[in-house]
Amino acid sequence: MVIDPSEFIPFGEWLANAVGGFVVLALVMFVAWTVIAFAFTAIRNTPKQAVSIVGGGLKRAIIEDFPRSSLRRIIGMTRLAVQEAIRNKVLIIFALFVVLLLFAGWFLDVQNDHPARLYLGFVISTSTYLLLALAMFVSAFSLPNDIKNKTIYTITTKPVRAHEIFLGRVLGFGLVGTILLILMAAVSYAFVVRGLDHKHTIETASIEWDEETGLGTGYTSVDSHHRHDFLINRNLTGDGAVGIAEVAQGHSHAIFREGDNYVLGPPTGDLLARVPVYGNLRFLDRYGRESEDGGDGGLSVGKEWTYREYIEGNTLNTAIWTFDNLSAEMFNSGAGGEEGTLPLELNLRVFRTTKGDIEGKVRGEILLVNPEKTLPPAERYSAPIPFEAEEFQTFQVDIDYSEIRRQNPSTAELEKINLFRDLVVNGKLEVHVRCRDHAQFFGMAQADLYIRAPEGSFEMNFIKCYLGIWMQLVLVTLFGVFFSTFLNGIVAMVATLSIVVMGISSGFIGEVQSGDAPGGGPIESLIRNITQQGATVDLDMGETATSVIQAMDKFYLNTMESVANLAPDFPKFNMASKVAYGYDIQLDLILKQITTTLVYFFVLLFAGYFVISSREIAA
Amino acid sequence: MSKSVDDKKDVIIETRNLSKVYKDFWGRPKVNALESLDLEVRRGEIFGLLGPNGSGKSTTIKLILGLLFPTSGQALVFDKDASDVSKNERIGYLPEESYLYKFLNAEETLDFYGRLFNMSAGRRKQRVRDLIKLIDIEWAKRRQLKEYSKGMTRRIGLAQALINDPELIVLDEPTTGLDPIGTREMKDLIVRLRDQGKTILMCSHLLADVQDVCDRIAILHQGELKEMGAVENLLSVRDITQIQAKGLSDDAQQQIRKIIEGDQADLVSMENPTTTLEDLFLSIVRDSKARPGYNRKRERDQDGSSEAETASAEASDKS
Numbered sequence: 001m002v003i004d005p006s007e008f009i010p011f012g013e014w015l016a017n018a019v020g021g022f023v024v025l026a027l028v029m030f031v032a033w034t035v036i037a038f039a040f041t042a043i044r045n046t047p048k049q050a051v052s053i054v055g056g057g058l059k060r061a062i063i064e065d066f067p068r069s070s071l072r073r074i075i076g077m078t079r080l081a082v083q084e085a086i087r088n089k090v091l092i093i094f095a096l097f098v099v100l101l102l103f104a105g106w107f108l109d110v111q112n113d114h115p116a117r118l119y120l121g122f123v124i125s126t127s128t129y130l131l132l133a134l135a136m137f138v139s140a141f142s143l144p145n146d147i148k149n150k151t152i153y154t155i156t157t158k159p160v161r162a163h164e165i166f167l168g169r170v171l172g173f174g175l176v177g178t179i180l181l182i183l184m185a186a187v188s189y190a191f192v193v194r195g196l197d198h199k200h201t202i203e204t205a206s207i208e209w210d211e212e213t214g215l216g217t218g219y220t221s222v223d224s225h226h227r228h229d230f231l232i233n234r235n236l237t238g239d240g241a242v243g244i245a246e247v248a249q250g251h252s253h254a255i256f257r258e259g260d261n262y263v264l265g266p267p268t269g270d271l272l273a274r275v276p277v278y279g280n281l282r283f284l285d286r287y288g289r290e291s292e293d294g295g296d297g298g299l300s301v302g303k304e305w306t307y308r309e310y311i312e313g314n315t316l317n318t319a320i321w322t323f324d325n326l327s328a329e330m331f332n333s334g335a336g337g338e339e340g341t342l343p344l345e346l347n348l349r350v351f352r353t354t355k356g357d358i359e360g361k362v363r364g365e366i367l368l369v370n371p372e373k374t375l376p377p378a379e380r381y382s383a384p385i386p387f388e389a390e391e392f393q394t395f396q397v398d399i400d401y402s403e404i405r406r407q408n409p410s411t412a413e414l415e416k417i418n419l420f421r422d423l424v425v426n427g428k429l430e431v432h433v434r435c436r437d438h439a440q441f442f443g444m445a446q447a448d449l450y451i452r453a454p455e456g457s458f459e460m461n462f463i464k465c466y467l468g469i470w471m472q473l474v475l476v477t478l479f480g481v482f483f484s485t486f487l488n489g490i491v492a493m494v495a496t497l498s499i500v501v502m503g504i505s506s507g508f509i510g511e512v513q514s515g516d517a518p519g520g521g522p523i524e525s526l527i528r529n530i531t532q533q534g535a536t537v538d539l540d541m542g543e544t545a546t547s548v549i550q551a552m553d554k555f556y557l558n559t560m561e562s563v564a565n566l567a568p569d570f571p572k573f574n575m576a577s578k579v580a581y582g583y584d585i586q587l588d589l590i591l592k593q594i595t596t597t598l599v600y601f602f603v604l605l606f607a608g609y610f611v612i613s614s615r616e617i618a619a
Numbered sequence: 620m621s622k623s624v625d626d627k628k629d630v631i632i633e634t635r636n637l638s639k640v641y642k643d644f645w646g647r648p649k650v651n652a653l654e655s656l657d658l659e660v661r662r663g664e665i666f667g668l669l670g671p672n673g674s675g676k677s678t679t680i681k682l683i684l685g686l687l688f689p690t691s692g693q694a695l696v697f698d699k700d701a702s703d704v705s706k707n708e709r710i711g712y713l714p715e716e717s718y719l720y721k722f723l724n725a726e727e728t729l730d731f732y733g734r735l736f737n738m739s740a741g742r743r744k745q746r747v748r749d750l751i752k753l754i755d756i757e758w759a760k761r762r763q764l765k766e767y768s769k770g771m772t773r774r775i776g777l778a779q780a781l782i783n784d785p786e787l788i789v790l791d792e793p794t795t796g797l798d799p800i801g802t803r804e805m806k807d808l809i810v811r812l813r814d815q816g817k818t819i820l821m822c823s824h825l826l827a828d829v830q831d832v833c834d835r836i837a838i839l840h841q842g843e844l845k846e847m848g849a850v851e852n853l854l855s856v857r858d859i860t861q862i863q864a865k866g867l868s869d870d871a872q873q874q875i876r877k878i879i880e881g882d883q884a885d886l887v888s889m890e891n892p893t894t895t896l897e898d899l900f901l902s903i904v905r906d907s908k909a910r911p912g913y914n915r916k917r918e919r920d921q922d923g924s925s926e927a928e929t930a931s932a933e934a935s936d937k938s
Binding site: 053065068072075079083153161617618 | 731789
């Protein structure tokens with residue numbers, strides 16, 4: 001799974017960096033409002049009156065309106081928005097969602113290798129799209145309809161403050177959206193759990209017993225479009241599992257004895273919430289040099305996507321992850337860390353440069369290293385722990401504490417060491433990964449090796465994911481209501497949609513603007529399309545024409561990027577892939593999202609207040 | 620001094636040189652909707668705004684309520700600028716049409732507007748009950764407003780305007796859509812509200828209604844104030860004396876102009892006759908161009924008196 005590097009920044013550090021951005025956002029909105037309000041008021045009245053109206057508005061906001069907010073009025077406006085939404089039959093969206101689920105079997109690939117990912121991805125994305133579309137629609141049309149029908153006259157002639165009108169809409173539509181979201185989440189959960197639940201029976205005739213060991217192998221019946229091979233140990237007794245079915249379609253089953261028969265338990269391992277403990281990644285080059293000592297770091301194997309860097313096999317090229325704050329207690333291994341395992345999970349890319357056994361795995365090794373560089377190397381490094389990797393496979397390496405060894409420099413013998421006493425210093429540990437096979441490469445990014453802390457709750461992870469959708473819902477509602485304070489319904493909806501699209505594609509807009517994406521800006525790429533010129537060659541339009549086109553593109557892209565930077569980064573709120581791939585959504589991520597949502601909430605609340613209060617409602 | 624302060628306290632609405640010019644998107648003047656309006660509405664009176672369509676009545680009301688911003692001049696309500704939201708705590712407003720949320724029922728509507736006045740739940744409940752009884756709509760209080768007739772909607776509109784027991788009630792065409800009985804009840808209610816000490820500003824096309832209930836009126840035409848004053852003064856025909864007597868003999872009738880008192884008859888009345896508001900209104904509209912606005916007339920009168928004063932001063936100097 002690809003993880004944005006910014007996710008690794010702890011919340012405190014992120015907040016310290018983000019404060020500047022938030023202040024800029026608030027200032028830009030404030031200045032924009034002041035200039036626009038002044039310009040419009042000056043046109044409609046006189047510049048002198050514009051100063052009086054805009055200045056008076058500011059003073060009134062601070063001295064009177066915000067301090068005199070009334071919870072009762074806000075609740076009244078909220079109730080009105082809820083009643084309006086419900087009586088406009090928005091709950092039909094939920095019915096539509098249920099109908100989609102009922103017929104999901106028609107268009108979902110039931111033979112998919114990972115049905116859990118498919119089902120989760122489907123329900124989460126469907127909930128998101130339906131709710132955001134609904135939020136966009138109701139929030140953008142409500143206020144303009146009130147102005148058109150003049151019902152707003154009976155509101156603004158009461159002692160209702162402009163921000164209470166704004167808040168009422170946002171809270172009301174937010175509440176309706178929340179109710180729908182909760183309903184959808186509940187139905188989605190039931191759909192996924194029931195959809196994945198299935199039973200197999202043992203094909204008794206398929207069992208082949210090894211009389212010496214008492215181990216039996218065979219396969220199960222085909223149910224839900226798949227079957228499992230399994231392994232049973234008939235020597236095991238008791239109520240516990242006596243065997244295990246191999247992983248198929250992303251899950252497994254435990255096998256139990258029931259009298260003389262064997263039965264399979266429910267599917268396991270498909271709905272997970274792995275809690276990864278990530279480390280910081282750096283590289284040693286093929287000669288074992290750190291980057292700060294002139295090393296070249298990780299390698300590029302020529303792929304355009306530079307998310308991962310590569311290490312070369314059979315060299316000192318090493319990927320080093322440094323973990324902080326580790327303790328024996330984290331892994332239920334007792335205070336001394338004498339027993340248990342260190343569960344490492346790896347998701348390495350394999351890049352082969354030689355032919356041979358193309359389906360064979362590529363060998364690598366892990367070394368657990370004491371980060372204290374002043375120690376002699378022999379004391380720092382554990383003995384290599386081998387593993388094998390293949391393309392696109394996530395695999396786990398469980399390092400048994402009792403198996404961790406270090407070579408004694410004087411005797412050259414391998415001696416047992418204690419992980420937490422001998423290698424972990426102040427909670428810090430380095431994990432080095434090397435590729436053993438000559439002319440083969442491993443590719444990795446920071447998120448591709450992690451220590452698995454005890455499993456989190458899938459249900460809690462699912463709720464966190466829906467919390468992310470909820471925050472997107474709030475953001476869309478905020479923008480919808482904000483735009484509706486000065487635009488008519490359809491234009492407000494298009495403006496909100498534009499913000500969502502720009503928020504989603506702000507990364508791409510940034511790439512085009514900086515020139516990282518080939519082909520130039522919109523005008524240049526349009527000309528390239530028409531004249532059939534490739535994206536990577538220089539534009540052949542003559543020097544002057546090219547300069548003019550690129551200057552126009554530059555202006556357009558700079559403007560676009562500025563606006564896109566003001567829009568929320570919607571992809572960061574989308575945590576569907578984390579839930580679908582079974583990764584716990586970290587608290588830091590949620591805190592960042594909540595902070596971002598709150599900042600937008602306050603900025604748009606103030607902006608909405610100023611727009612409504614400086615607007616002639618009856619004009 | 621104290622009289623002046625009391626006068627000031629008694630002025631509920633005051634407009635000073637209030638003007639409104641509607642402009643197009645580019646700021647070019649489109650319509651002069653209101654021109655230098657000066658008026659005062661005093662505590663406890665029913666003040667009527669009259670005028671044909673496009674005369675500036677609705678614009679005046681919207682400026683007073685803060686729904687529009689003046690191009691120049693100022694509107695003060697309870698001595699606060701019209702854009703000050705806090706003034707609304709003492710105002711009730713019945714718009715021209717019933718601009719209400721059709722998906723709410725009568726109780727929900729009044730409860731909603733009660734919340735906007737920050738009224739407690741108990742007070743809201745009591746007030747909703749009283750008002751529903753007042754407008755006689757108990758039998759339909761749980762029906763959505765979209766099922767209401769125009770008259771019923773008008774009544775619920777009035778109830779929402781009274782939810783906060785306001786000191787100033789602004790009524791825009793209050794009898795529109797009401798049947799004759801409803802109209803009579805509305806007029807009685809307006810007078811009753813005035814008698815309770817409330818101030819009422821209303822505008823209406825129905826001249827008879829205005830004549831029936833208003834204490835003072837202002838007549839607007841093409842954004843200009845044409846006449847303002849007490850209804851009986853405006854309707855009085857000053858150049859005609861009307862004598863009404865009872866039990867006169869034929870001879871006496873012959874000599875009546877000479878010897879009314881000598882005939883020992885009872886003189887019932889001797890006064891100027893009044894015209895109807897309709898006649899006055901139509902004559903103002905008809906003679907609009909020839910007839911100067913109220914402010915201009917006042918200025919002219921002031922100029923005339925100051926000229927007379929100057930002349931008399933000059934004369935006294937000479938003597």
